[in-house]
Amino acid sequence: VFGFIIGLILQFSSKNETSFDRSIPVDKRSFWVSVLTLVGLFAIVFISRYFLSKFIFGTWYFADEAFDSCIKPFQFSQGEPLWGGDPHFLIYFIHLAVYKLFGCNPQIARMTSTFFFAIAIAIFYITFQGIFGKKVSFFVVGTMIISSPFITHSIYASFVSFAFFPTALILWTLSRPLTLMSSGLLGPLTILGLFFYPGAFMVGVSLIL
Numbered sequence: 001v002f003g004f005i006i007g008l009i010l011q012f013s014s015k016n017e018t019s020f021d022r023s024i025p026v027d028k029r030s031f032w033v034s035v036l037t038l039v040g041l042f043a044i045v046f047i048s049r050y051f052l053s054k055f056i057f058g059t060w061y062f063a064d065e066a067f068d069s070c071i072k073p074f075q076f077s078q079g080e081p082l083w084g085g086d087p088h089f090l091i092y093f094i095h096l097a098v099y100k101l102f103g104c105n106p107q108i109a110r111m112t113s114t115f116f117f118a119i120a121i122a123i124f125y126i127t128f129q130g131i132f133g134k135k136v137s138f139f140v141v142g143t144m145i146i147s148s149p150f151i152t153h154s155i156y157a158s159f160v161s162f163a164f165f166p167t168a169l170i171l172w173t174l175s176r177p178l179t180l181m182s183s184g185l186l187g188p189l190t191i192l193g194l195f196f197y198p199g200a201f202m203v204g205v206s207l208i209l
Contacts, residue, residue, distance in 0.1 A: 069109035120164035163197035
């Protein structure tokens, strides 16, 4: 939301009309440049977050990560009450599915949450670039990358990393011309935010309003 407001201010101060038109044809070269930019952005976010997680996070982070990505998914799979009285988030199912494929260890858990966060950043980049252009999108995404270790790795590390994903999808949907299908998607996407993290649900509702 903060980035969106900054984009509006910069756009109106430059006296350029904000465009939501997606009917402009895109040539192959610009398409592949965009694809490579997204792949590079994903790699930077993924590698930097995974690298930093080994150095700057203390016992709170690792304890929280153990509860949310190991103990609670196990309780979820056994039908037991979750530690702390938490609801049964979709995140637990995702962790269990990943463990089934790649094995259960802390590195797999960290890579899973980092993967979803990196995907979300790529979606944010596409969204802001389509509305405000490359300068604003790089500024917003750059701010998120720089600040993310201090926000999403404070406590509730596993949860908050996932929370960006449905939020990014909702914002991307709202940035495009609303059709019957895209308007209908806003309901399921908001509910998805609720089952990923309550904060994502609240942000999604705020964006829609």
